[in-house]
Amino acid sequence: MVRSSPTNAPRRRQPVRQALRAWSRRHAYSLLSSLGSLLRQPLASAMTIIVLAIALSLPVLLHSSLKNFQQIGQDWQRLDTLTVFLADGTGQDEAEELAARIAGWEAVETVSEVTPDQALEELREEAGFAEAVEALSENPLPWVLEVTPGGLSEAQLNQLVRRMEGLDPVEMVLVDLRWLNRLENMLEVLDTVIWLLAGLFALAIVFVVGNTIRLDINNRKEEIEVMALVGATDSFIRRPFLYAGLWFGLAGGLLAWLMVLGSLAFLRAPVARLAASYDSPFRLLPPDTTAVAVLIAGASLLGLAGAWVAVTRHLRHFSPA
Numbered sequence: 001m002v003r004s005s006p007t008n009a010p011r012r013r014q015p016v017r018q019a020l021r022a023w024s025r026r027h028a029y030s031l032l033s034s035l036g037s038l039l040r041q042p043l044a045s046a047m048t049i050i051v052l053a054i055a056l057s058l059p060v061l062l063h064s065s066l067k068n069f070q071q072i073g074q075d076w077q078r079l080d081t082l083t084v085f086l087a088d089g090t091g092q093d094e095a096e097e098l099a100a101r102i103a104g105w106e107a108v109e110t111v112s113e114v115t116p117d118q119a120l121e122e123l124r125e126e127a128g129f130a131e132a133v134e135a136l137s138e139n140p141l142p143w144v145l146e147v148t149p150g151g152l153s154e155a156q157l158n159q160l161v162r163r164m165e166g167l168d169p170v171e172m173v174l175v176d177l178r179w180l181n182r183l184e185n186m187l188e189v190l191d192t193v194i195w196l197l198a199g200l201f202a203l204a205i206v207f208v209v210g211n212t213i214r215l216d217i218n219n220r221k222e223e224i225e226v227m228a229l230v231g232a233t234d235s236f237i238r239r240p241f242l243y244a245g246l247w248f249g250l251a252g253g254l255l256a257w258l259m260v261l262g263s264l265a266f267l268r269a270p271v272a273r274l275a276a277s278y279d280s281p282f283r284l285l286p287p288d289t290t291a292v293a294v295l296i297a298g299a300s301l302l303g304l305a306g307a308w309v310a311v312t313r314h315l316r317h318f319s320p321a
Contacts, residue, residue: 063291069187085172085173110147111148250299
């Protein structure tokens with residue numbers, strides 16, 4: 001049996017290294033040549049990149065706005081409370097007795113009492129109501145109980161509301177949690193709409209890049225025919241166009257990110273003034289790192305996909321046959 005000498009192992013690895021080095025050189029050449037092709041047509045390339053950036057920035061900006069709106073919902077104070085309005089003429093003893101009775105229920109966590117004087121003072125502090133409160137000859141506001149339920153389902157909550165409405169001094173029960181549920185449902189619908197728009201814009205990006213690469217293929221028709229006649233492989237001819245689509249997507253994604261940051265910066269001052277008028281610490285937050293990475297990577301892949309579609313469809317017409 002013939003044994004291979006230890007010196008044969010480096011000899012076997014040498015062709016692999018040479019192949020990797022040649023592969024790297026080919027891709028580096030295609031990468032740089034495709035970038036040079038874009039730079040030789042700055043106006044056309046810039047217009048394509050701007051169109052891609054606008055199409056990418058719209059769904060990202062909507063998604064960022066939705067996230068900021070959800071932040072507002074998280075900052076709101078206790079929307080999961082029941083506001084119980086007592087009938088006119090209810091005295092303090094009767095209101096306190098009712099509050100203690102409801103607080104003893106198993107489905108209730110806490111009960112807070114709001115006297116008519118406290119409610120009127122809160123109304124006086126609201127902007128624009130001070131003069132109206134001063135014009136009142138007497139306090140028309142009733143006793144109010146703020147009831148916090150203990151993590152009930154919607155059916156259990158409705159049962160609790162009906163139980164409180166059956167009590168004698170109770171005039172009306174306002175369920176604040178229902179407004180929160182409606183808000184969450186609206187946000188879910190908006191989130192679905194944003195994803196649909198993102199899908200449509202992604203399809204538009206593929207078509208825009210594909211059309212741009214198709215025009216580039218037609219402009220370089222003679223060059224492609226000559227390369228095919230002298231024996232250039234399909235991958236060699238195809239590679240620069242694919243990298244061009246990658247450059248378009250990458251540049252469009254970076255510009256879209258800058259557009260989103262600029263739009264949020266433009267809105268930051270008006271939103272801060274609006275939040276200050278409501279004594280809210282709310283501030284606009286930019287997209288997080290994950291969203292930015294998904295934007296740039298997704299834009300690059302979409303540009304590559306558009307270039308692949310164009311190259312696959314149009315490049316076969318320039319074969320030597």
